[in-house]
Amino acid sequence: MIPYGKQEITQQDIDAVVDVLKSDFLTQGPQVPVFEEALKAHTGAAYSLAVNSATSALHIACLALGLGKGDKLWTTPVTFVASANCGLYCGAEVDFVDIDLKTYNMSISSLEEKLVQAQATDSLPKVIIPVHLCGQSCDMKAIHALSKEYGFKIIEDASHAIGGRYLDKPIGNCEYSDITVFSFHPVKIVTTAEGGAVMTNSQELADKMALYRSHGITRDQAQMQNESHGDWYYEQIDLGYNYRMTELQAALGVTQMTRLDDFVSARHKLATRYNQLLTELPITLPYQLEGTYSGLHLYVIRLQLNNISKTHRQVFDELREQGIGVNLHYIPVHTQPYYQELGFKTGDFPESECYYQEAISLPMFHMMTEEQQNEVVCVLSKVLENK
Secondary structure, three states, rough: OEEEOOOOHHHHHHHHHHHHHHOOOOEEOOOHHHHHHHHHHHOOOOOOEEEEEHHHHHHHHHHHOOOOOOEEEOOOOOOOOOOHHHHOOOOEEEEOOOEOOOOOOOOOHHHHHHHHHHHHHOOOOOOOOOOOOOHHHOOHHHHHHHHHOOOOEEEEOOOOOOOOOOOOOEEEOOOOOEEEEOOOOOOOOOOOOOEEEEEEEEEHHHHHHHHEEOOOEEHHHHHHHOOOOOOOOOOOOOOOEEEEEEHHHHHHHHHHHHHHHHHHHHHHHHHHHHHOOOOOOEOOOOOOOOOEEOOOEEEEEEEEEEHHHHHHHHHHHHHOOOEEEEEEEOOOOHHHHHHOOOOOOOOOOOHHHHHHHHHEEEEOOOOOOOHHHHHHHHHHHOOOOOO
């Protein structure tokens, strides 16, 4: 089976993790700060905090921005459920903005229309989470301009997008957002096995997220209410969580980051080759927004079902049966049973639902060979029988 995504683990990665296993620290040691420095160096953001997952990163980002009961969070339906669940964790209400026809990211026109309606009913969101689907940045300059007009905060969900660029600057620099979140799950561009990070240019937000990451505990005398009792002393000054990243994960992340540019470059070569080899098939190829350079975590095609003699599911199943490990990213969040119980229904976000009925993620990982890619194209061509 050719998988849709796969991590690369080299001897350098293994040696780095083994060195940690032999060291004095398996957690709360020197490797997490080194990894955080690597993320800052890459993105240009002022602050970086590594955590145990991107879901945790989204949660503490929402908390740091003061999201709570009575507030509203908006995101896109075409994302993993964590992009919406983080709002519910904070007691906020969650709503969605439909996707753009070409990029599959949050539609700027739909966002602006929804904001106008929300302002008229005094129900504007406190936080909006645009998701950089497949690794391609949303139009952040436009979203940022709307945030100034309507007063919401922005968390970029860049779980797919490390190594990508927007307006010739690295995604994660937070020029057009308050906080950016990365994911380092095994199928992502860079992996720490499980893990995530938050980036920000605000010391205040960084300090808050640092507390939420580790039980709300501080050893900083400036933040304490009482004089220190000694070197052992700490104070819990807020309600936090155990969202820390381990030294093992961070060490793996450090070595992976040294190869980030190579990872993304290899993905772009694969995408260019896919674009050439698939051009005659009854499918819609990925669209690249001007001013963006995608991290290319995913390569998503859409089936032109009117020109194909099979259903979406039949195409998907036949590809899997013939060893092509395709996947589908994502089932629109508002169609999940949990969200339907909250009042959402099929038909609420038609572009997202149409996307779901046609989308398939083809295998894309930076070690993929031309032979593997040829096999994907060959099998796909045979499965897609024209009418």
